[in-house]
Amino acid sequence: xxxxxxxxxxxxxxxxxxxxxxxxxxxxxxxxxxxxxxxxxxxxxxxxxxxxxxxxxxxxxxxxxxxxxxxxxxxxxxxxxxxxxxxxxxxxxxxxxxxxxxxxxxxxxxxxxxxxxxxxxxxxxxxxxxxxxxxxxxxxxxxxxxxxxxxxxxxxxxxxxxxxxxxxxxxxxxxxxxxxxxxxxxxxxxxxxxxxxxxxxxxxxxxxxxxxxxxxxxxxxxxxxxxxxxxxxxxxxxxxxxxxxxxxxxxxxxxxxxxxxxxxxxxxxxxxxxxxxxxxxxxxxxxxxxxxxxxxxxxxxxxxxxxxxxxxxxxxxxxxxxxxxxxxxxxxxxxxxxxxxxxxxxxxxxxxxxxxxxxxxxxxxxxxxxxxxxxxxxxxxxxxxxxxxxxxxxxxxxxxxxxxxxxxxxxxxxx
Ligand SMILES: *Cc1c(COP(=O)(O)O)cnc(C)c1O
Numbered sequence: 001x002x003x004x005x006x007x008x009x010x011x012x013x014x015x016x017x018x019x020x021x022x023x024x025x026x027x028x029x030x031x032x033x034x035x036x037x038x039x040x041x042x043x044x045x046x047x048x049x050x051x052x053x054x055x056x057x058x059x060x061x062x063x064x065x066x067x068x069x070x071x072x073x074x075x076x077x078x079x080x081x082x083x084x085x086x087x088x089x090x091x092x093x094x095x096x097x098x099x100x101x102x103x104x105x106x107x108x109x110x111x112x113x114x115x116x117x118x119x120x121x122x123x124x125x126x127x128x129x130x131x132x133x134x135x136x137x138x139x140x141x142x143x144x145x146x147x148x149x150x151x152x153x154x155x156x157x158x159x160x161x162x163x164x165x166x167x168x169x170x171x172x173x174x175x176x177x178x179x180x181x182x183x184x185x186x187x188x189x190x191x192x193x194x195x196x197x198x199x200x201x202x203x204x205x206x207x208x209x210x211x212x213x214x215x216x217x218x219x220x221x222x223x224x225x226x227x228x229x230x231x232x233x234x235x236x237x238x239x240x241x242x243x244x245x246x247x248x249x250x251x252x253x254x255x256x257x258x259x260x261x262x263x264x265x266x267x268x269x270x271x272x273x274x275x276x277x278x279x280x281x282x283x284x285x286x287x288x289x290x291x292x293x294x295x296x297x298x299x300x301x302x303x304x305x306x307x308x309x310x311x312x313x314x315x316x317x318x319x320x321x322x323x324x325x326x327x328x329x330x331x332x333x334x335x336x337x338x339x340x341x342x343x344x345x346x347x348x349x350x351x352x353x354x355x356x357x358x359x360x361x362x363x364x365x366x367x368x369x370x371x372x373x374x375x376x377x378x379x380x381x382x383x384x385x386x387x388x389x390x391x392x393x394x395x396x397x398x399x400x401x402x403x404x405x406x407x408x409x410x411x412x413x414x415x
Contacts, residue, residue, distance in 0.1 A: 004034035010328035016393040019326045028289045029306035035391040037283035048257035059276030060086040062370040067398035069093035080274035084111035112137040122146045138191035148196035153217040157202030200238025206250040208259040215263040236272035243281040246320040277370040284369025290361045307340025308347040309379040315346040323350045326362035
């Protein structure tokens with residue numbers, strides 16, 4: 001558990017605010033973030049990187065709430081975006097376009113124009129066709145696009161197959177064996193300027209060895225390019241550092257950085273990182289209330305007011321999230337499957353959890369700050385949850401709960 005969510009007198013608190021007070025004020029389901037946890041995570045990165053030219057680009061897709069982006073922007077962060085929409089969010093949140101890197105396999109012409117207009121730092125290009133398209137778009141605007149190629153180093157990230165991205169069979173990046181040829185091609189395109197190389201091998205990595213293997217492989221390419229006169233200004237090692245959801249033991253941020261810097265010894269390029277989950281995952285929880293207890297023949301169900309539309313990770317990846325009572329009470333503990341009200345068997349938050357609860361009890365679904373709200377949907381016409389940020393002894397509503405009217409405002413009935 002993150003040190004920013006703790007029990008005090010049998011009450012789970014976020015910083016100095018009891019989660020039961022937040023549920024009382026903002027209702028459930030509700031995401032709760034700790035500003036101190038966000039700041040602490042960012043500082044762990046920047047402290048470990050002191051003395052090294054670097055840029056920490058928060059991966060927006062892990063949690064794009066404007067308040068979260070603004071906290072990081074004020075700390076000096078850059079941003080890793082994967083769509084034009086995310087770029088608009090970064091700018092709306094006070095982020096600096098000149099610290100934005102643009103990843104993703106499917107950038108449209110409109111998104112390229114938008115990013116060139118804003119003046120982003122670098123396009124992380126993922127294919128030969130994208131090089132041609134970007135060159136044409138930049139040319140039509142009279143601009144030069146800074147690029148890096150996202151190289152697929154073909155290393156096994158040893159994570160869930162859906163969030164592993166650095167293997168040959170994945171759709172991401174350019175093939176390792178083709179990278180040098182593609183850099184040559186890029187060097188010959190008049191509206192592109194080569195500035196770096198990047199790789200991102202997957203998410204929720206709990207060991208440093210795959211990162212190191214990837215660095216060793218891409219440094220071979222960096223040296224080959226240098227021999228051909230293509231000097232890189234930066235190396236972008238992506239994101240992917242994991243967090244503890246249950247019993248994982250990922251390296252501490254400082255140890256991860258130390259390992260990266262060790263593998264980069266003698267290299268002078270600016271270091272760019274794209275952390276997402278590790279900065280926000282354990283900085284947020286999802287508050288939910290038990291609606292019903294339903295004893296079954298084989299198992300007991302706790303039916304709660306949060307569902308797979310609010311937190312998709314259990315349904316999508318069979319992911320584990322800790323589930324804690326917001327108030328520790330004297331009910332007899334029993335084993336429950338904690339499930340939502342959605343009409344899908346995959347709609348569960350946690351299975352076989354020992355909990356002392358009754359109808360009306362509040363639960364905190366832990367480690368929900370990353371890929372929680374950002375993957376939420378309106379399935380079953382469920383308005384998305386409210387989001388609040390705790391800052392010491394203050395709590396701010398940072399996203400109002402959606403209304404049902406908003407959900408069908410863009411629809412119309414035909415004659
Ligand atoms: C998703 C993503 C990240 C962030 O990954 P985390 O596992 O959340 O750190 C970074 N870079 C790219 C290109 C991504 O797609």
